[in-house]
Amino acid sequence: MPRYVVGNWKMHTLRDEAVSLAEGVARGIRDLDPAEVVVGVAPPFPFLEAVGRAIAGSAVLLVAQDLHPEAQGAFTGAVSGPMLASLGVERVLVGHSERRSLFGEDDACVAAKLRGALAAGLDPILCVGERLAEREAGRQEAVVAAQLDAAFADLDPAARARLLVAYEPVWAIGTGVTATPEQAGAMHAFIRSHLGPAAPPILYGGSVKPKNASDLAATPGIDGFLVGGASLDADSFLAIVEGCRAAPRSE
Numbered sequence: 347m348p349r350y351v352v353g354n355w356k357m358h359t360l361r362d363e364a365v366s367l368a369e370g371v372a373r374g375i376r377d378l379d380p381a382e383v384v385v386g387v388a389p390p391f392p393f394l395e396a397v398g399r400a401i402a403g404s405a406v407l408l409v410a411q412d413l414h415p416e417a418q419g420a421f422t423g424a425v426s427g428p429m430l431a432s433l434g435v436e437r438v439l440v441g442h443s444e445r446r447s448l449f450g451e452d453d454a455c456v457a458a459k460l461r462g463a464l465a466a467g468l469d470p471i472l473c474v475g476e477r478l479a480e481r482e483a484g485r486q487e488a489v490v491a492a493q494l495d496a497a498f499a500d501l502d503p504a505a506r507a508r509l510l511v512a513y514e515p516v517w518a519i520g521t522g523v524t525a526t527p528e529q530a531g532a533m534h535a536f537i538r539s540h541l542g543p544a545a546p547p548i549l550y551g552g553s554v555k556p557k558n559a560s561d562l563a564a565t566p567g568i569d570g571f572l573v574g575g576a577s578l579d580a581d582s583f584l585a586i587v588e589g590c591r592a593a594p595r596s597e
Contacts, residue, residue, distance in 0.1 A: 349563065350510060351551055351587045352386040352471065353577025354439065355569050357484035364393040370580030372404035380405045383570070383591045386437060388575070391425055391530045402562040409471070410438040412445060415458035428502045437462050439572075440470045441497065443516045454495035459534065460497050462507075468548060471572065472511025473551070474524065474537075478517035480501035486515075487536050509546045511536045512572040513537060517554030519574065525552055556582055559589030573585055 355449030359367060368387055375385050386407035389397045398408045414424035430438060440463060441456035451459075458470075463470045465580055474493040476486040490513070498506065513533050515525050525533075530550050538545045550562055562568055577583045 347547065347569070348381055349383045349590050350384055350386070350547060351573060351590050352437070352512075352549070352571070353573050353583050354388045354405075354409075354442070354551075355390060355422040355578060356411070356444070356532070356574065357390060358578055359390065359393065361393055361396055364389045365396050367578065367580055368397040368594060369401040371583060372401045372406050374580060374584040375405060378405065378587070378591065383417070383585055383587055388439060394430070394433045394435060395444065401431070407436045408434050410435045410468075411442070412456065412465055413438050413440075413459055413468070414417060415455070415462035416448075417462065427462050427468050431466050431468055435468060437469045437471055439473060439512075441448075441473045441493070443473060443475055443514055443519055447516070453454060453493055455494045456493070457499065464505050464508065470508070471510045471512050471549070473512045473514055473572070475516050475519075475552075481515065488531065489536065490533065491540055494537065503544060504542055506546065510549060511537060511546055512549040512551045513542075515552035522553055524554070524558055524562075525550070527561050527568075528563060531565040531567055538567055552585060556585035556589060559586040560593045563590040563593035564595075 376579050386409040388409035388411045402455055408439045410430045413427050413539045417426050440460045445451045445513055460470045473542050474490050476489040518525050534548050547569035549572050550568050554571045555576050573586055
């Protein structure tokens with residue numbers, strides 16, 4: 347099974363910057379075997395088409411940062427799954443912690459978006475994770491379990507097989523604080539146990555950088571990364587990809 351490294355550019359870059367960044371990533375993985383590491387980039391909505399052209403012919407996947415659960419309708423400012431698919435998007439983030447905390451998305455909303463993505467032919471990257479207060483209260487497993495249960499409810503095996511799960515402890519996103527390999531590994535083991543033998547690949551997200559990528563990637567149960575700030579520089583992002591590729595596998 348390959349590892350995965352996906353760069354989430356959030357609300358950063360202008361058009362020319364996005365294109366240049368995408369071209370740099372595409373050049374940098376030219377000789378990378380996608381059977382080892384699958385690489386994706388998630389630019390802002392306005393630049394999806396331009397970035398898609400920049401990575402055309404490469405192994406880089408085009409990923410969207412969000413979607414509306416409905417396929418169409420009177421939802422001013424929203425972007426649907428079929429719209430994203432028409433631009434060549436292959437995967438989409440669902441339930442990122444910033445969507446949950448800043449935009450008020452609850453588990454029911456996330457589950458609806460996940461099903462909207464699947465219906466549009468997009469493969470979701472489901473984001474789950476606890477806040478600092480929840481971890482300090484010892485509730486991290488209960489919080490993550492509830493998020494998983496809401497998202498996976500009634501999904502058939504074929505749909506489950508299309509997902510990636512990204513564990514992103516909220517207290518480690520954009521803070522410079524990274525979960526230790528032991529903390530991340532423990533949660534990944536819990537997620538895999540909770541989802542059972544057919545659990546999808548599980549990525550780690552939360553202040554991933556070139557200096558910690560190898561240690562995290564070598565941790566049992568971590569199948570790759572969802573990268574934030576460090577994905578905005580091609581060299582930094584590619585160093586994380588290489589750290590992920592080169593890390594010994596611990597199954």
